[in-house]
Amino acid sequence: MYFGVDYYPEQWPKERWEIDAKMMSEADMNVVRLAEFAWSKLEPADGEYDFKWLDEAIEIFAKYNIKVILGTPTATPPKWLMDSNQEIYPIDLYGMKKDFGTRRHYCTVNGAYREFARKITIKMAEHYRNNDNIIAWQIDNEFDANCFCDHCKKGFQEWLKKKYITIQNLNSEWGTVFWSQTYQNFEQVITPRYTSSDGFSQNASSDNPNRSPFNHNPGLLLDYYRFKSDSVVDFQKIQVDEIRKLTNLPITHNLMGHFSELDYFDLGKDLDFISWDCYPNNMWGKSNHLQISMAHDLMRGVKNKNFWMMEQQSGPCGWQVIGDTPEPGQIRLWTYQALAHGAEGMVYFRWRPALFGTEQYWHGILDHDGVGRRRYNEIANLGEELKKLNDLFVDSKNVNEVAIIKSYDNLWSHRIQPHNIKFDYNGLLYDYYVALNNNNIMVDVTSVDTDFTKYKLVLMPAFNLMTDEIKAKCEDYVRGGGKLLITFRSGTRNWNNSMSTITNPGYFKELAGIELEEYDSINFGRQVEVIFNETKFKDQAKKWCDIIKCNSAQPLATYNSHYYKGKPAVTVNSFGKGEVYYVGCDLGETSLSLLIKDIADKSLLDEVLDEVVEGVEIIRKEKGGTTFMVLLNHNSNPVHVKLPGAFDNLLTGTKIKDEVSIEAYGVVVLA
Numbered sequence: 001m002y003f004g005v006d007y008y009p010e011q012w013p014k015e016r017w018e019i020d021a022k023m024m025s026e027a028d029m030n031v032v033r034l035a036e037f038a039w040s041k042l043e044p045a046d047g048e049y050d051f052k053w054l055d056e057a058i059e060i061f062a063k064y065n066i067k068v069i070l071g072t073p074t075a076t077p078p079k080w081l082m083d084s085n086q087e088i089y090p091i092d093l094y095g096m097k098k099d100f101g102t103r104r105h106y107c108t109v110n111g112a113y114r115e116f117a118r119k120i121t122i123k124m125a126e127h128y129r130n131n132d133n134i135i136a137w138q139i140d141n142e143f144d145a146n147c148f149c150d151h152c153k154k155g156f157q158e159w160l161k162k163k164y165i166t167i168q169n170l171n172s173e174w175g176t177v178f179w180s181q182t183y184q185n186f187e188q189v190i191t192p193r194y195t196s197s198d199g200f201s202q203n204a205s206s207d208n209p210n211r212s213p214f215n216h217n218p219g220l221l222l223d224y225y226r227f228k229s230d231s232v233v234d235f236q237k238i239q240v241d242e243i244r245k246l247t248n249l250p251i252t253h254n255l256m257g258h259f260s261e262l263d264y265f266d267l268g269k270d271l272d273f274i275s276w277d278c279y280p281n282n283m284w285g286k287s288n289h290l291q292i293s294m295a296h297d298l299m300r301g302v303k304n305k306n307f308w309m310m311e312q313q314s315g316p317c318g319w320q321v322i323g324d325t326p327e328p329g330q331i332r333l334w335t336y337q338a339l340a341h342g343a344e345g346m347v348y349f350r351w352r353p354a355l356f357g358t359e360q361y362w363h364g365i366l367d368h369d370g371v372g373r374r375r376y377n378e379i380a381n382l383g384e385e386l387k388k389l390n391d392l393f394v395d396s397k398n399v400n401e402v403a404i405i406k407s408y409d410n411l412w413s414h415r416i417q418p419h420n421i422k423f424d425y426n427g428l429l430y431d432y433y434v435a436l437n438n439n440n441i442m443v444d445v446t447s448v449d450t451d452f453t454k455y456k457l458v459l460m461p462a463f464n465l466m467t468d469e470i471k472a473k474c475e476d477y478v479r480g481g482g483k484l485l486i487t488f489r490s491g492t493r494n495w496n497n498s499m500s501t502i503t504n505p506g507y508f509k510e511l512a513g514i515e516l517e518e519y520d521s522i523n524f525g526r527q528v529e530v531i532f533n534e535t536k537f538k539d540q541a542k543k544w545c546d547i548i549k550c551n552s553a554q555p556l557a558t559y560n561s562h563y564y565k566g567k568p569a570v571t572v573n574s575f576g577k578g579e580v581y582y583v584g585c586d587l588g589e590t591s592l593s594l595l596i597k598d599i600a601d602k603s604l605l606d607e608v609l610d611e612v613v614e615g616v617e618i619i620r621k622e623k624g625g626t627t628f629m630v631l632l633n634h635n636s637n638p639v640h641v642k643l644p645g646a647f648d649n650l651l652t653g654t655k656i657k658d659e660v661s662i663e664a665y666g667v668v669v670l671a
Contacts, residue, residue: 001390002135002345003383004031004066005365006311009057010041011354016370017060020351023372025064028383032061033310033347035124036071036141037103040078043120051127058133067135069252069310069347070128072239074117075141076103081116088113090147094194102358107147108228108235109155121239125246138310139239139253142277145228145261148191152228157186159227173496174219181217192216192224218416222497225412229263233270240270254310255302257295258426260415263408265447268302277311277349280334281326283318283361289337289634293617294433294445296341298406300398301446308345309338315353315363315375322361329665331375332382333632336667340619340630344394346386348379389650389669396623401456401605402436402443404429410465413497419489420521422543428461428487431592438593439600440607440618452477456603462489465497466507475511479576483603486512487583488519488546504546505582512582513553513573520545520562529560530569530585532594539591545569546584553582556595570595611642616662628671633662647671 005024009017024032035042035054043049058068082088082100090098090107098105106113128134164170167185176182183189197215240251250272255264257276268274276299280287299307312334316325326334335346350364365376372380386393406429414425429445436443444455448470452458458477463470463486471491478484491506493499500506504516522528527540533556545559548568555568573580581599600607608618608629615635621628628650633639639662646657647670662668 001386001394002031003386004029005348006350007032007034009034010038017057021060021064021066024066027376027380028387029066031067031069031347033069033071033138036073036138037076039073039076039120042073045080049123058131062133068133069136069138070134071138072121072124072140074120077106077116085112091149093148104144107149107151108145108231110151114235114238118238118242121242125243129246134249136249137243137251139236139251142254142256143232143262145232148193153191155231156191156224156227157189159230160189160223161186173498174217175498176217192221218497221416222412229266232262233266236267237270252308255299257299260408260411260426264302273308274299274302275308275310278309278338279313279317282323283321286324289617290434290437291430292337293341294430296338297443298445300342301444304446304450306342306344308347309343310347311349312338312346314348314365314379317362319358319361327665328374331378333634333665333667335382336630337632339393340621340632342398392623392628396621398442399622400442400444402441403450403455403458404432404443404445405448405458405460405463406445407448407463410463413465413493414462420543425462432459432461434589435592435596438612439597440609440612441600441605442608442619452482453480455482456605457483457485457599459485460490461487464489464491464493465495466491466493467495471507478511478578478580481577483579483599485581485583488544488585511575511580512571513551514548514571514582515551517547517549519547528562530557531560532557537591537594539588541585543586548584613639613641616641626671628669631660631662631668631670633664633666636664638663
């Protein structure tokens with residue numbers, strides 16, 4: 001297993017490099033990531049390259065048997081480049097230029113910048129092609145896509161030509177006859193900058209008010225999201241292709257979990273493996289442990305294979321202010337959480353916090369004085385511990401019976417028009433993820449292109465944009481015996497964001513065996529009671545209610561208030577050998593967990609353990625015919641978990657029977 005840290009030799013005096021390498025070696029580290037922000041050091045002037053300092057750093061690490069992941073530095077174009085190519089700067093939705101001073105100050109569509117990026121990539125790949133100390137490449141750093149410049153406009157128009165062929169097709173798909181927005185040719189098509197009615201946006205209080213204007217044509221907005229994501233995929237591919245001409249080393253990019261400006265399924269196609277950056281607790285917020293687990297599962301689902309952690313939080317972090325300091329045991333816990341969900345390489349961010357620049361407060365394993373204290377000792381002990389489990393985690397598999405389908409197209413569509421100010425697509429997926437976890441049911445988070453037939457249950461919450469091909473895939477899956485769960489705001493739109501004329505729930509109407517008489521967006525504190533017919537538990541819908549007419553479906557829950565009292569709220573329909581569950585309203589955690597429990601029992605889903613302990617994750621993995629479990633206690637207090645028999649504790653070498661005690665932030669690995 002590769003176990004290491006992100007390091008920035010350009011930020012430290014040369015005489016410190018060997019001290020750091022020795023300390024890393026003593027902590028059983030065997031890999032560092034280098035150079036992803038060092039463009040001005042590697043190319044101090046146009047066409048003048050200096051690899052000597054990096055060569056020396058790599059040689060020092062090699063002396064201590066530490067390998068290198070080499071980053072292309074294209075996230076930080078240097079000042080000389082920007083001064084001579086002002087058009088590279090990104091333009092925001094208000095038409096304002098974003099200037100020099102931080103990072104990612106470039107447009108991925110700009111042809112001049114693409115050539116500069118290609119050139120530095122080639123020079124690095126040529127220089128290091130025969131260096132045995134390099135084990136992998138990372139492209140750029142934490143891609144984003146948020147530009148509205150004239151280069152984007154031209155690129156968007158060309159992208160639309162390839163997609164729609166004729167301007168008549170575009171006008172038809174977008175419905176540009178509305179508000180007299182009809183285009184006569186592709187050269188007239190705009191980028192969705194700030195426009196006259198954006199002050200009326202119902203998304204004014206959303207978390208990302210500046211991501212895009214909200215009152216443009218929904219077809220245009222969705223296609224612009226797609227175009228910008230595709231432009232980053234293309235930009236990445238330029239570098240990937242150049243590196244592959246010169247080396248067979250694997251290539252990755254460090255993704256950002258739930259970040260949603262890019263389609264990670266598309267971005268992952270050209271990469272050999274996925275890696276990502278995980279910060280559970282920083283200046284911007286503190287994540288619930290299941291939000292992190294879901295992000296791990298999504299990163300595994302991007303390519304349906306194991307992944308790396310390229311930046312795992314190792315200290316308190318922030319820019320202007322600082323988040324909480326990891327408590328004793330938490331770094332170890334986060335590490336095992338990643339490994340349990342499919343990580344097989346662990347790289348911490350960072351070795352030591354910078355003494356200057358924006359991230360002075362972004363702490364790492366060491367503090368500013370370079371002294372190894374509690375966090376260093378915890379990670380060093382962990383390095384020794386993981387040597388015993390290396391063969392267990394590397395190439396192990398998470399074999400799950402349930403999939404949650406995530407669609408970035410649907411996410412963007414819901415963001416453009418969220419139906420209700422309180423509705424959040426990612427939040428709805430997370431609600432179902434929590435409900436499954438509350439039943440000790442493990443899950444894959446993956447794309448609609450994944451093979452459904454390997455799952456007993458597939459969940460497609462709020463899968464609104466649809467095609468005939470996706471409809472047929474769902475029908476074949478259920479007809480063959482699969483269980484499918486869909487929710488309100490599903491199947492009512494065509495793929496390019498126009499409304500379907502099929503009676504709601506549109507494309508899912510026959511599968512679900514229902515039709516909607518109407519729907520009710522719930523606002524201003526109003527609530528609608530929901531009662532489950534057999535179990536008699538109640539809940540309150542607070543965002544949305546579909547008023548359902550059952551055709552062939554059977555009701556599982558009904559509304560118990562408002563004018564549609566007595567109407568079905570949740571249904572199940574037999575279709576071929578399988579079943580389709582339709583959840584027509586939002587539900588709270590308790591009732592959603594009970595619903596999932598009922599579906600799981602009927603579907604004969606395998607629960608890892610019978611007992612559910614709050615704050616404890618239980619993940620089952622397989623390796624070479626051996627099944628093992630990782631138990632993670634995210635609580636700040638010890639817990640006891642009942643076990644169905646006897647197990648080997650792989651961390652202590654002892655036997656455990658019937659019950660295991662897990663310390664605060666503790667980990668147990670059982671086989």
